[in-house]
Amino acid sequence: MSYVVLIPVIMLLFLFRYxxxxxxxxxxxxxxxxxxxIEFIGWEEGDGIFxxxxxxxxxxxxxxxxxxxxxxxxxxxxxGLPRLVLFASEECHYSMKKAASFLGIGTENVYFIKTDERGxxxxxxxxxxxxxxxxxxxxxxTTVLGAFDPLDKxxxxxxxxxxxxxxxASWGGSALISRKHRRLxxxxxxxxxxxxxxxxxxxxxxxxxxxxxKDNSGLLKKCYSAEAAYLFQQDKFYDVSYDTGDKSxxxxxxxxxxxxxxxxxxxxxTGLEERVNRALALARYPPHSLEYWxxxxxxxxxxxxxxxxYANVCFWYIPPSLRKMEDGPEFWQKLHQVAPIIKxxxxxxxxxxxxxxxxxxxxxxxxxxxISPQVSREDMDxxxxxxxxxxxxx
Amino acid sequence: MAEPSGAxxxxxxxxxxxxxxxxxxxxxxxxxxxxxxGVRKSTDVxxxxxxxxxxxxxxxxxxxxxxxDGEGRERLLQRCRDVLRFSVRTGHPRFFNQLFSGLxxxxxxxxxxxxxxxxxxxxxxxxxVLVLMEEQVLTKLRELVGWSSGDGIFAPGGSMxxxxxxxxxxxxxxxxxxxxxxxxxxxxxxxxxxxxxxxILKGAALLGIGTDNVHLVRTDERGxxxxxxxxxxxxxxxxxxxxxxxxxxxxxTTVLGAFDPLDAxxxxxxxxxxxxxxxAAWGGSALLSPRLRHLxxxxxxxxxxxxxxxxLLMVGLQCSAFLLRDSSGLLQRCHxxxxSYLFQRDKFYDVSLDTGDKSxxxxxxADGLKLWxxxxxxxxxxxxxxxERAFGATRYLLxxxxxxxxxxxxxxxxFxNLCFWFIPPSLRGQENSPxxxxxxxxVAPAIKEKMIRRGSMMVGYxxxxxxxxxxxxxxTNPAxxxxxxDFFLDEIQELGWDL
Numbered sequence: 001m002s003y004v005v006l007i008p009v010i011m012l013l014f015l016f017r018y019x020x021x022x023x024x025x026x027x028x029x030x031x032x033x034x035x036x037x038i039e040f041i042g043w044e045e046g047d048g049i050f051x052x053x054x055x056x057x058x059x060x061x062x063x064x065x066x067x068x069x070x071x072x073x074x075x076x077x078x079x080g081l082p083r084l085v086l087f088a089s090e091e092c093h094y095s096m097k098k099a100a101s102f103l104g105i106g107t108e109n110v111y112f113i114k115t116d117e118r119g120x121x122x123x124x125x126x127x128x129x130x131x132x133x134x135x136x137x138x139x140x141x142t143t144v145l146g147a148f149d150p151l152d153k154x155x156x157x158x159x160x161x162x163x164x165x166x167x168x169a170s171w172g173g174s175a176l177i178s179r180k181h182r183r184l185x186x187x188x189x190x191x192x193x194x195x196x197x198x199x200x201x202x203x204x205x206x207x208x209x210x211x212x213x214k215d216n217s218g219l220l221k222k223c224y225s226a227e228a229a230y231l232f233q234q235d236k237f238y239d240v241s242y243d244t245g246d247k248s249x250x251x252x253x254x255x256x257x258x259x260x261x262x263x264x265x266x267x268x269x270t271g272l273e274e275r276v277n278r279a280l281a282l283a284r285y286p287p288h289s290l291e292y293w294x295x296x297x298x299x300x301x302x303x304x305x306x307x308x309x310y311a312n313v314c315f316w317y318i319p320p321s322l323r324k325m326e327d328g329p330e331f332w333q334k335l336h337q338v339a340p341i342i343k344x345x346x347x348x349x350x351x352x353x354x355x356x357x358x359x360x361x362x363x364x365x366x367x368x369x370x371i372s373p374q375v376s377r378e379d380m381d382x383x384x385x386x387x388x389x390x391x392x393x394x
Numbered sequence: 395m396a397e398p399s400g401a402x403x404x405x406x407x408x409x410x411x412x413x414x415x416x417x418x419x420x421x422x423x424x425x426x427x428x429x430x431x432g433v434r435k436s437t438d439v440x441x442x443x444x445x446x447x448x449x450x451x452x453x454x455x456x457x458x459x460x461x462x463d464g465e466g467r468e469r470l471l472q473r474c475r476d477v478l479r480f481s482v483r484t485g486h487p488r489f490f491n492q493l494f495s496g497l498x499x500x501x502x503x504x505x506x507x508x509x510x511x512x513x514x515x516x517x518x519x520x521x522x523v524l525v526l527m528e529e530q531v532l533t534k535l536r537e538l539v540g541w542s543s544g545d546g547i548f549a550p551g552g553s554m555x556x557x558x559x560x561x562x563x564x565x566x567x568x569x570x571x572x573x574x575x576x577x578x579x580x581x582x583x584x585x586x587x588x589x590x591x592x593x594i595l596k597g598a599a600l601l602g603i604g605t606d607n608v609h610l611v612r613t614d615e616r617g618x619x620x621x622x623x624x625x626x627x628x629x630x631x632x633x634x635x636x637x638x639x640x641x642x643x644x645x646x647t648t649v650l651g652a653f654d655p656l657d658a659x660x661x662x663x664x665x666x667x668x669x670x671x672x673x674a675a676w677g678g679s680a681l682l683s684p685r686l687r688h689l690x691x692x693x694x695x696x697x698x699x700x701x702x703x704x705x706l707l708m709v710g711l712q713c714s715a716f717l718l719r720d721s722s723g724l725l726q727r728c729h730x731x732x733x734s735y736l737f738q739r740d741k742f743y744d745v746s747l748d749t750g751d752k753s754x755x756x757x758x759x760a761d762g763l764k765l766w767x768x769x770x771x772x773x774x775x776x777x778x779x780x781x782e783r784a785f786g787a788t789r790y791l792l793x794x795x796x797x798x799x800x801x802x803x804x805x806x807x808x809f810x811n812l813c814f815w816f817i818p819p820s821l822r823g824q825e826n827s828p829x830x831x832x833x834x835x836x837v838a839p840a841i842k843e844k845m846i847r848r849g850s851m852m853v854g855y856x857x858x859x860x861x862x863x864x865x866x867x868x869x870t871n872p873a874x875x876x877x878x879x880d881f882f883l884d885e886i887q888e889l890g891w892d893l
Contacts, residue, residue, distance in 0.1 A: 021846070022491060024452055025481045032458035052550035052712075055756045063600055077604025078576040094733040098754045101729075102561055104602025106575025144735050199757075206512050207759055224599075226592040233856060235836075235863075237843040242449055249596050250551045252704075254711055254759075258477070261460065265473060268464035274411070281405045337740075344742035347519070357735040367735065373411035 019232070020242035026255035027242060033257040036264075037196060038212055040176040042189030047220050048212040049247050050256045054170030055095030057195035057211035058137070060249070062086065062099045064193060064213065065135040065164035067223040074223065078104045085109045087129060088137035089121035089149055090360070093168060096137055118306055119147030127157050135164045140185045141172020144359050144367055145305070146312030148172055151187030159190070167191040170209065172310060174201035177269065178276040184309065201279065201311065201371055202272055204260040220247045275373050282380060283311040283370040301391075302384065305365055313368040317342065317387050319394035336363035338394055345390040352386055420467060427474050436483040437497055437873060442849030443489050444482045452480060487871060487878045488851035493648065493676050496871030498708040500771035504764030505710045514757040516736055516750025518743060521760060525747055528762035531769070535701055535715050538681040540694030545718040545725045547753050548761045552675035553593030555700035555716040556642065558754070560584065560597045562698065562718065563640045563669035565728040572728065576602045583631040583638035584608045587619035587654060588859070589647035591673060607636065616805055617652030619643060624662050640669045645690045646677020649858050649866055650804075651811025653677055656692030664695075672696040675714065677809060679706035682778045686785060689808065703765050706781055706810075706870050713761045725752045780872050784810050787869045791879050798883060800890075804864050812867040813858075816841065816886050818893040835862030837893055844889040851885055 020027050034048035051057045066073055066084065073081070084105060088096045090112040097107045111133070114125045119142055126136065136158050138149040151167060158165040167188055173196030175181040176188070188194060192214050199208035213220055225246040232243050245253065264272065284307075301323060305314040319338055325331045339356035346352050354368045368383065405411075435441050447455065456476060465473075483489060485497030508524075515521040515528055532546040549555040565572055568579055582603050586594045588610045598608045609631055612623040628638050641663050643654040656672065663670040672693055678701030680686040681693070693699065697719050704713040718725055730737075730751040737751050750758065769777065788810045795801045795814055800822065804813035815834060824830050838855035845851055854866045867882070 020449065021852075022482055022484075024447065024449070025456065025477050028449065028453055028456060028458060032460065036460045052554075052759070053755045053757050055754065056550075059600075059754070066602075073602065073604065074599045075604050075606045077581065077598070077607055078602040079579050079581045079604075081577060083575065083577045093756070094731050095754075095756055097731050098729060098756075100575075101572045102557075102754050103600060104564075104571070104576035106571065106577070107573045107731075109575055205509065206514055206757060224596065226595045233839070233863075235839045237839065237846075239449065249553060249557070249593075249600055251553045251591070251593060252551050252711060254550075261458075262470070262473065264460045266464050266470050269460065269462045271464045274405070278405050278407070278411050282407060340738070340740045340742065347742075353519075355735060357738060359734060364738075364740075374414070376409055376411075377407045 019245060020238060021236065023255065026258055027244060029261045030255065030257040031244075033261050033264075034210065034212065037210055041191070041194055041212060043212075043214050045216045046212055046214050047216055047218075047247075048210055049220065049244075050253070051209050051211055051248075052207055052250070052254070052256075053095075054093070054168070054195050054197045054209050055098060056249075057170065057197075057209050058093070058095045058166070058168055059099040059102060060211045061137075061166040061193040061195065061213075062096075062103055062105070062135055064219065064223050065166065066103065066105075068164060068215075068219065069134040071222075083109060084134045085111055085131050086133045086135040086137065087111050087113055087126060089113050089115050089139055089142070091115050091119045091121075091142040091145060091147055092137055092139050093143050093170065096168075115147070118309070119145035121149040121154065123150060123153035123157060126154060132161065133163060135166055137166045137168055138191075139172075140167050140169035140188065141175070141310050143171065144312065144357060145314060146171070146308055146310035148184045148309060151185060151190065153187075155187050155190035164193070165191045166193045166195070168195050170195045170197040171200055174198065174272075174276055175280075175310070177202070177272045178280070179273065180277055181280055198260045201276060202260070202263070203275070203371065203373075204256075204263060207254070208256045208260050210257070224249055278373055279311050279370050279375075282375060282377070283313050283368075284308050301388070305362065311370045313370065314365055315368075316363075316365045317391055319391045321394060332363045338391065339364040339366055341394060342387060342390050346386065349390070352383060354383070416467075420470070423467075423471055424474055427471065427478070431475055431478040433485075433497065433499070433502070435478070436485040437487070439487050439878065441483065441486065443486045443852050444846055444849050445480055446846050446849060447480060455480065482852065485871070485873075486851075487874045488882065489871070490867050490869060490882065491852040491854045493705045493868055494708065494711070494870060495868070496708045496873060498710070498768060501709045501764045501768040504767035507767070508760050508763045511760070513760065514750070515760045515762075516748065516756065516758065518747035519741065524760040524763055525749060527766045528760070529749070531762045531766050532715060532717065534769070535678075536717050539696075539699055539701075539717060541717075541719055543721040545721055545723075545752070546716050547725065547749065548758070549714050549716050549753070550755070550759070551712050552591070552673070552700050552702045552714045553596060555675070555702075555714045556591070556593045556671070556673055557597035557600060558716045559642070559669075559671040559698040559700065560594075560601055560603070560640055561754075562724060562728050563671065564601065564603075566669065566720075566724060567639055569727075581636040582607055582640075583628070583636040584640045584642070585611055585624060585627060585638065585668075586642040586673075587611050587644055587647070588613050589617045589619075589650060589652055590642055590644050591648050591675070594642050594673075613652070616808065617647055617650035619654040619659060621655060621658035621662055624659060625665075628662070628666055628668070638666060638668055640671060642671045642673055643696075644677075645672055645674035645693065646680070646809055647811075648676065649811065649856060650813060651676070651807055651809035653689045653808055656690060656695065658692075660692050660695035669698070670696045671698045671700070673700045675700045675702040676705055679703065679777070679781050680809070682774060683781045683785070684778070685782060686809075706784065707765070707768065707777055708780070708870060708872075709765045709768055712759070713765055729754050783872050784869050787874055787879060788812055788867075790876065791867065791869070791882070794879070794883055798887075800887065801883070804858075804861060810868055810870070812869075813864050814867070815862075815864045816890045818890045820893065831862050837890060838863040838865055840893055841886060841890045845885065848889075851882060853882070853886075
């Protein structure tokens with residue numbers, strides 16, 4: 001069942017989800033979806049809102065944590081206050097920097113905690129930091145490597161020091177739906193806030209991003225409300241607690257939860273779980289897809305960066321001409337130029353697309369992301385064959 | 395949750411895990427439902443505007459619970475029908491509730507296309523068509539503002555566009571604040587009219603500037619910012635030790651539809667070296683009409699503009715353009731971080747096409763496509779006609795309101811917002827009695843409740859300043875006819891008669 005089916009329904013209704021009066025169905029649907037997502041995180045209760053992007057979810061969480069830390073900032077601003085800092089892993093999404101800048105905190109005040117060779121935040125490094133942050137951001141499923149920070153250990157530290165723990169699970173959150181793979185996010189219930197984007201692994205359709213908050217005391221509303229009289233009249237004839245739009249920084253908002261709800265109705269949790277399991281089966285290193293990895297490893301020229309934990313497969317392709325070369329700066333410099341050429345060729349041919357990037361001192365490598373249930377083993381084999389073909393003369 | 399079941403070990407990976415044939419059949423059926431129950435019914439005047447249900451009743455009807463197993467096709471199709479049935483028909487000719495209404499078929503086609511493509515216009519590589527279209531549309535909008543160059547980006551709503559303006563203004567004055575934060579900055583001063591949109595306050599809070607530092611400038615009896623008052627406020631704020639930074643003038647305020655005098659305000663800003671942002675989210679579309687563009691005279695002097703085609707131009711939620719006069723790359727310097735997994739410098743095409751880094755967002759919806767298609771379908775002239783028709787319809791309604799007993803204007807409308815009270819017979823002649831206003835304030839909510847329960851139409855009300863609850867009538871839908879407008883007044887009269 002394709003997500004595409006469900007989106008036109010929303011399009012037609014052209015509705016803004018701020019009040020029950022204008023958008024009754026979508027508000028109730030959003031409420032039900034948030035409740036369900038909260039269940040999967042492991043909270044008894046909580047709050048949440050759908051946003052135009054994981055970057056915005058992270059921004060919300062940052063502002064919320066700041067508000068909790070010092071509610072006066074909402075009125076007084078930051079000028080003249082002692083500097084606040086926040087911590088995030090060095091593999092975190094760049095939206096943490098953009099958010100810090102936007103919120104007036106400053107990109108310099110985002111301290112990046114070292115990660116290990118698997119791209120996961122090192123909790124001991126977190127503990128070592130001198131300053132007290134108002135927020136710690138752990139990432140469940142980093143963008144490039146697909147790494148999962150050790151949430152339990154990080155939560156231990158946050159609890160000890162009374163810090164707000166935000167988990168950016170924009171990418172990895174969907175693993176919660178899979179009984180087999182949810183352990184990647186073990187400890188997530190200890191977070192204060194979670195960003196989770198069903199439009200990634202669950203194919204809900206761009207955009208579909210939720211910010212979930214453990215607090216159920218109306219913190220989200222207190223932090224964000226402006227109580228505009230032309231929308232949030234208190235003298236309506238229905239229970240105005242349904243007018244949830246004031247929890248948002250937006251005025252009009254798209255009903256992004258709906259397509260997710262309809263898809264969930266169509267597939268059931270089991271169907272969604274199958275999707276996640278399938279994607280990971282294709283991409284990861286568990287025994288049954290060892291065949292694929294044997295191919296990847298055995299095939300001359302393909303070199304994995306690290307064994308994937310999730311759906312990101314990161315590897316170099318070393319063309320024939322470089323295979324006999326000695327390891328050294330010249331080798332890496334030449335290898336750096338390979339991926340861009342192969343990318344250009346695949347795009348001009350139109351046969352496939354995958355991304356490449358340099359990362360943390362490593363030269364350009366490919367990042368294949370496996371999501372779609374339409375992908376089969378044949379497609380995975382094709383990828384390897386095609387790269388070899390396109391790079392024959394390099 | 396149960397222990398890992400090991401179910402993943404036996405997944406067949408040889409063939410696709412999706413039944414595309416069944417999916418396509420489902421789509422065909424849904425398209426039929428969309429056309430009949432969605433497009434046709436939602437614009438049909440003989441249908442109800444809304445089918446009011448109490449929240450708990452609606453919850454039960456919708457069967458919201460998400461379960462383990464999926465449902466069959468018929469059930470799902472019924473769900474689609476239910477959603478359409480129980481939702482408000484904002485395309486209905488008698489939906490006057492918000493600053494948008496109506497359904498444009500070409501724009502809708504554009505929206506379907508955008509959804510089907512399912513991509514994010516951060517790079518040319520991933521969304522070539524959409525990136526180019528956005529650039530074209532932004533250029534055209536800037537031309538209408540009066541700029542032959544400039545910058546901009548689409549944002550998820552006018553609130554966000556206003557916040558982008560605030561952030562860029564702050565960055566321009568204090569470039570180091572991007573990295574260092576606001577800690578060492580002086581207290582800043584932001585100015586907007588009393589009638590301005592609340593996103594200015596939300597933005598001040600979010601950006602770490604503080605809502606206390608938003609100074610609301612008095613407006614005149616027509617709801618327009620008084621430039622002399624702006625000057626006074628700036629002086630006052632300076633004397634208190636704050637540093638004025640940003641003035642937001644509004645072209646088309648939310649409730650009254652007032653247009654701030656941009657030239658005079660631009661003079662004040664120039665005098666003090668302040669950033670002038672014009673929130674033309676609502677009124678920007680008047681720029682398309684040669685007859686009405688004078689309302690925004692002076693807008694070319696702004697540093698930035700917000701303009702929401704999803705309001706008057708019926709392009710569909712969301713479509714908000716943030717336009718910037720600067721063409722030195724200020725937007726990129728303000729927001730860009732150059733993430734290496736998206737914005738590589740060694741691509742094989744001109745990477746200046748990768749405009750996504752200008753936004754604080756990463757993934758974004760491609761909101762430019764539907765506007766581009768609409769524009770192609772009707773031309774600038776067609777868009778202008780739409781604006782003028784809405785304006786003409788408002789003039790007609792105004793005449794009628796003035797003629798009818800019991801209808802009292804709040805102010806003479808400048809644009810498309812028609813604000814009035816309905817005074818039921820029981821209160822007529824009692825304007826001088828002390829409880830008059832109190833009682834009158836209860837009339838609009840009561841009439842609103844009745845109209846919603848009846849499903850005959852929807853129009854918004856709100857208190858404003860010292861005014862008790864009044865109706866705010868907005869016409870944007872070109873499908874609205876004189877009969878609909880007559881009906882509107884008749885209905886208010888009927889529902890409010892015995893209050």
